[in-house]
Amino acid sequence: MTMDFEHTTLGQRVIFGTGAAAKKIAAEIDRLDAKHVMVIASDSASEKVADFDDHFTVALWHREVVMHVPAEVADRAVAAARDKDIDLVVTVGGGSATGLGKAVALETRVPIIAVPTTFSGSEATNVWGRTENARKRTGIDDTVLPTTVVYDAELIRDLPxxxxxxxxxxxxxxxxxxxxxxxxxxxxxxxxxxxxxxxxxxxxxxxxxxxxxxxxxxxxxxxxxxxxxxxxxxxxxxxxxxxxxxxxxxxxxxxxxxxxxxxxxxxxxxxxxxxxxxxxxxxxxxxxxxxxxxxxxxxxxxxxxxxxxxxxxxxxxxxxxxxxxxxxxxxxxxxxxxxxxxxxxxxxxxxxxxxx
Known part of the structure; x- marks a missing residue:
């Protein structure tokens, strides 16, 4: 390949380390000066977020996480975020949880802290996806790129x-x-x-x-x-x-x-x-x-x-x-x-x- 190209590097803070994810998230919430935090985590991630309340205040817990981000699920999450005047979304889970957080960010323009519990990679991209009428639509918008990613291998130890x-x-x-x-x-x-x-x-x-x-x-x-x-x-x-x-x-x-x-x-x-x-x-x-x-x-x-x-x-x-x-x-x-x-x-x- 000749050296004739354009490359875009996406701006994102990455925090990598095993243990104490909640403390790291709390520090990021303070850094971003967020006041009304929404946590998106499926029921299967309940144990992973059990200590969050000990470290920061959660204004809204949202647990309806569905694969491929169906439109109706995304719309309900957006409505819930607007109702609580959310100014930051924390997602905990795999690509479905991150994807739902992106759906909220796309409509509300609030930042995301992503905490992955799989290797999906959605947390490091500005790509969003939404499924409607059996068709998955994707797009690119820098608003959906998580502001911060917290990687913690402890949160993946129980992954089947x-x-x-x-x-x-x-x-x-x-x-x-x-x-x-x-x-x-x-x-x-x-x-x-x-x-x-x-x-x-x-x-x-x-x-x-x-x-x-x-x-x-x-x-x-x-x-x-x-x-x-x-x-x-x-x-x-x-x-x-x-x-x-x-x-x-x-x-x-x-x-x-x-x-x-x-x-x-x-x-x-x-x-x-x-x-x-x-x-x-x-x-x-x-x-x-x-x-x-x-x-x-x-x-x-x-x-x-x-x-x-x-x-x-x-x-x-x-x-x-x-x-x-x-x-x-x-x-x-x-x-x-x-x-x-x-x-x-x-x-x-x-x-x-x-x-x-």
Whole structure:
């Protein structure tokens, strides 16, 4: 790649450290001089926020968190925030909680403190999403970029092993898509390659119950780098397909990303040139696909869209909706026939190497 590019670095404060998340949040609330704080956390995150009242005053607890941010759920959260004159949102959870916080920020223009409990990466991007009439719509607005992110591996120790793996592979998808995204540049490529290295090291070292703090910290670090690269490079082929599968067919977010990733990589790799070689190097493998498949085998990754509720009858619609959204700079031309073959292979969990 020639050194002729424009790169935007998003402004954000990142606080990384294990333990005492509530104290760190309280300090940020004071720094931002917020008076009416809304905490968005699902019921499953109740234990993670149990000590918040000991450190700062919460004006509104909001626990209706739903995958893919349905429009009606977002509208209720916005109305609740306005009713309480909220001037700061604290989100605790995965991409769904962060996404709901972004929906509130988009409409009210209040800042966000994001406290991730998965590796979704939404906390480090200015991308928002909203699902309405079975279609997931996304956009970019700097207002939804969390002002501060608090990373605390203690809050992820109880993440179920299967979800930890899927979420970590979702982060890996951010890295891989960033290497050929519509706004790809050498800076986000460098971040993405380092993210792959960190995730490749961190994910296998985590135990089934996610109690290995070293693995969690490495994976959090890699997920953050992945998200920063992705925010700069933009959504590539992988994410355009995943948004259709999630928004239209209501497939689980992280598991869907984890499942289709090797198929998108296998499809693009022959035409990806230097990007493929850099991925392979980060994995410590001869090819990027070999490295990804070795990692997926080590962590027990999901393998087939059929296991997530996708069917052969859904493929034609998924192709129709995905095809026009795939960026023109994708390394390899994408046709309806090629995308059909990709989704058919992912549906059945076939060997992705056959797509090369």
């Amino acid at each position: 092993g299967g979800l930890a793996v899927a979420s970590g592979l979702n982060a890996l998808a951010h890295c891989i898509d960033s290497l050929w995204g519509p706004r790809v540049d050498p800076i986000n490529q460098a971040l993405a390659v380092e993210g792959i290295r960190a995730l490749n090291e961190g994910l296998p070292s985590m135990r089934a119950d996610s109690t290995d703090l070293d693995g969690l910290e490495r994976t959090l670090y890699g997920a953050y780098l992945a998200a920063v690269a992705f925010a700069s490079a933009g959504s590539g082929m992988h994410h355009k397909i995943a948004h259709v599968l999630g928004g239209t067919f209501n497939l689980p977010h992280a598991q869907t990303h984890a499942t289709i990733l090797p198929y998108v990589l296998a499809y693009n790799a022959p035409a990806a040139g230097d990007a493929e070689q850099r991925m392979a190097g980060a994995f410590g493998a001869l090819t990027a696909l070999d490295g990804l498949q070795r990692l997926r085998s080590a962590v027990g990754a999901p393998t087939a869209l059929a296991d997530l509720g996708f069917t052969s009858d859904d493929i034609a619609q998924a192709v129709e909706l995905s095809l026009p959204a795939i960026p023109a700079n994708n390394p390899r031309d994408v046709t309806a026939e090629g995308l059909t073959a990709l989704l058919t292979a992912a549906l059945n969990g076939s060997d992705p190497a056959a797509l090369n």
